Amino acid sequence: MVKLVLLHKANSIYEDEPDVVYDFPRSYLRAIEEAVGDWIVYYEPVKAGPKGYFAVAKISDVIPKPNAEGRFLARIEPGSFLPFDRDVPRLVDGSPLETALMEPDGSPKKGGLVQLAVRRLPEEDFARIVNLGLPEELEQIEATRYDPNGGTFDDSAAPFERPVLERLTRRPYRDVAFRRKVREAYGYRCALSGLMLRNGGGRPEVQAAHIRPVDKQGSDSVRNGLALSGTLHWMFDRGLISIADDCETILVSHNKVPGEVVSRLLSPDGRLLKPEDPRDAPHPENLKWHRENVFGRVLTDEPAPWG
Known part of the structure; x- marks a missing residue:
């Protein structure tokens, strides 16, 4: 399995509804088939709107698009889609969050891979983007939003990867984000x-x-x-x-x-x-x-x- 970035433009037709299904051409079939069962990050291109990285979801399976030769549908696992609490820009301090889009000096690459609608995403990049869009402490932020003493949380340290996976699947966290x-x-x-x-x-x-x-x-x-x-x-x-x-x-x-x-x-x-x-x-x-x-x-x- 592999994690991906999927480009999504606002006001798409229903066949490209982020929490239900992603519509794509045959050229991306292999990459998306490799991602079945794994998480993806949605990204809105700069020319399409201001969001940047805006949600995560998990691909459940891929089927041919009915009555559309050469196109396919990646179906989203029910209950997996989660919008980010805050949209995440492509660049942070002038450098891309996707290492594949970064020149050796940290500056952003131009053309080529940047233009792809489907991009493979290393685990480290995925965790970095999710940490920015869905902070680990989101429940505490919400609990103390109007009452500084409203929440009690365990501040003990946790491994880096564990909170990322937990917040995407744990119902209390998802309820707060929603x-x-x-x-x-x-x-x-x-x-x-x-x-x-x-x-x-x-x-x-x-x-x-x-x-x-x-x-x-x-x-x-x-x-x-x-x-x-x-x-x-x-x-x-x-x-x-x-x-x-x-x-x-x-x-x-x-x-x-x-x-x-x-x-x-x-x-x-x-x-x-x-x-x-x-x-x-x-x-x-x-x-x-x-x-x-x-x-x-x-x-x-x-x-x-x-x-």
Whole structure:
């Protein structure tokens, strides 16, 4: 197996959705087949946008692209995609993070390998990029963000490689990374009410909800997330509310939700608040999954939080 850098341009068609599948030509087939079962890093080229290295994922398998001679699809292992907490630039202090793109004096190479959409990535380079994009101490950063005494962590030393692998697979770490990205994408406002609620210490009360749950093959992509208040998160997970196929209109199970609750909790215009960056908007396929598999079905007998 081998780790790779995969170039991805924003606003790609669905067949090139980073948390689902990567569309590529035959010329890269051998390299990507070698990476099956291993991790890749996504990179947005400078000419396509400002992100740089922006996420990791694991390739599960490779299949021919239907009705497209000479093209293939690398399918992403469900639950492996994770956006970086902070985008990582190609150059740090003037030198590339990929050693293959570096001249002997540390300056960046030009042309050739730099232009490839698929590049092999040594383990050391992979660890360096992940450490910058997903800091080992991210959970502590989040726990003490509004309360300097809010977190207690084991500060004992750990081997260099172990934290990198752990943070990519450990659910508590991934939950923190997902929550930070989703809440930031919506400006810390609830996507269904439009309200920004903060407690006395200034901590945002908005939560991060998976549209398609991780245990149902949902990803940790921001496009599979909604920033929601606690009550609306509860209602969304239990199928009392959803989003229509226009990706804007809020759907309500009116036979289960009192009218006064609707008027009190939801945005007056009945429309979803969109993220600040349109590229972070909920993916239509994720919203469709929620409508077809969750909406209208009461998934619990718990008493409603407004009762």
